[in-house]
């Protein structure tokens with residue numbers, strides 16, 4: 431990295447962690463169609479070298495039928511071989527999902543039973559190579575398990591020191607309130623899908639601001655796994671063309687402009703895309719542009 435390429439990535443506080451508002455979503459590096467181990471390490475190192483201080487992974491970021499927890503193990507390896515200030519990096523992981531097959535196709539299944547979450551949380555700490563996970567999310571509600579029982583298991587992991595702070599993901603306002611009741615101040619973040627193609631969670635984005643929680647947008651660029659309505663990005667493309675930046679930067683900047691409590695974790699298969707995304711924090715959209723979007 432040359433001096434010219436180095437820049438300050440926008441910082442925000444995620445609970446007690448001073449970190450970057452733009453994190454690296456690790457999922458594409460280890461689920462199906464990843465570009466291999468070496469490219470994964472290279473991508474994480476490139477993000478960290480460019481100032482990214484927020485990595486997002488999960489127990490379940492591995493290929494269906496393959497070795498489990500490869501995402502967490504990749505992060506551990508990348509951190510071990512990185513020469514930068516490791517203590518500045520906030521690492522978040524999630525438990526409650528696992529990979530499966532449905533009709534021969536790779537799928538995502540849930541197991542929110544307390545005993546499973548406790549076992550998986552401890553395995554996550556082991557795979558990450560830490561005594562205490564910075565931020566541990568309950569990945570997704572399990573319809574077979576009362577929500578409070580799953581969240582109680584996350585609380586137990588915090589009480590036992592397996593995780594420092596807790597988060598929930600794919601949660602409704604009602605579930606956010608249940609989790610607040612159980613976790614109190616230890617609940618710092620809600621990670622929900624949010625992007626120009628997915629605005630159904632806008633109520634939770636507003637609610638988290640009201641109750642003092644952080645909101646982390648997953649698939650902030652609309653994801654890479656399913657075809658999407660590309661026309662939704664047209665207004666972002668227009669502003670990007672006028673500004674001379676990628677439309678992805680405009681999308682991320684628009685999300686970050688929703689409030690100081692908002693974080694984005696764009697995924698990347700390769701260094702180029704995350705390096706571009708990290709510049710979104712430099713892009714201040716004008717009130718006029720925000721109205722157009």
Ligand SMILES: NC(=O)c1ccc[n+]([C@@H]2O[C@H](COP(=O)([O-])OP(=O)(O)OC[C@H]3O[C@@H](n4cnc5c(N)ncnc54)[C@H](OP(=O)(O)O)[C@@H]3O)[C@@H](O)[C@H]2O)c1
Pocket residue numbers: 454455456457458486487569570599600621622647648649650651652653654655676678679695696697698699700703704706707
């Ligand atoms: N909590 C949950 O249930 C949940 C669910 C899904 C995802 N997540 C998290 O959210 C993260 C992000 O979601 P995602 O990976 O599904 O989708 P995403 O971030 O919306 O999109 C990733 C795709 O966008 C491309 N991209 C990223 N930055 C770009 C840039 N600046 N210019 C051009 N292309 C760019 C990547 O390209 P390349 O492929 O070319 O690199 C990749 O194909 C995941 O990695 C994971 O950590 C959480």
